[in-house]
Amino acid sequence: MSPHHTPLHPCFDPAETSNELSRLLVSGPIVDADLDRRIARLRERFRIYCGIYPFGMWDSGLVVTREMRALTDLLLPLAEILPAFSRLFRLTLRFPPLLEATPLTTACSWLDLLERLDVSAARGNPARLLEQLAGDGARRTSFVFSLFIPPPLRWRLRPLPGPDRLSEAMDKTAGHPGRGYLLRARCCLRLR
Known part of the structure; x- marks a missing residue:
């Protein structure tokens, strides 16, 4: 077997x-x-954004208009935010x-990106x-996995109660093709 194609198997050992x-x-x-320099620059940008932005701060479920997008991108440009995230990922991974x-x-503005990320309103900055x-590190690990796993699959990837309940969970998903596989893959990592 090629070293690049190793079989997946659940692991329950934390070590x-x-x-x-x-x-x-x-x-x-x-x-x-x-x-740190990029974060300091974004902190200053966000301070200015909060002082000028007339629409109120972001919260989950906010309906983002074109005006909100345009003003957000003017005051808090995604073009400055993305390189900071890229730097963090280069240091993390x-x-x-x-x-891509x-x-x-794929987000048009910071507000659009917030809607797609798994973050609370308190982290709108x-x-x-x-x-x-x-x-x-633990929060970063959870964030990285939530970012790279498509949203429709995230709800399926909740932690299982424990290895003793694995077979019970597998039985419940037996009638749904693919779900058992997702649960098996999920056993290896605790994403939340």
């Missing part, structure tokens, strides 16, 4: 899971002067990230979100 994750992601806080597979490259992600 083994941690070891496998460390092959993909850098754990612990990320300390980088370039990232042990392989070249394919950001994420909402980062890109500088604050980047600081939290850089400082907390």
Whole structure:
């Protein structure tokens, strides 16, 4: 068998899971002067944005208009936010990230991106979100997985109650093609 095609198998050992994750992601806080400069610039941009923006702050379910998009992109340009996220991912992932597979490259504005990301309204500030992600390896891991897993699949990838309940969960999904496979793959990582 080719070394690039290893069979998937559920693992329940936290040490083994941690070891496998460390092959993909850098754990612990990320300390980088370039990232810190980008975050500081975004913090200042967000301060100005909050002082001028007339529509109120983002919250889940907000209907974004063209005017909101245009003003947000003028005051808080996605063109400045994306390089900071790219830098964070280059420092986090042990392989070249394919950001084209994420909402980062398809959003029209920061507001559109927030709607696609799995973040709370309290993290509507890109500088604050980047600081939290850089400082907390567990949160960063969860964010990376939520970013690269398409939204329709996220609801299926909730943590299972435990290995003793795996067969019960598999039985419940037996009538739905593909769901059992997703649950099996889900056993290896705790995304939330």
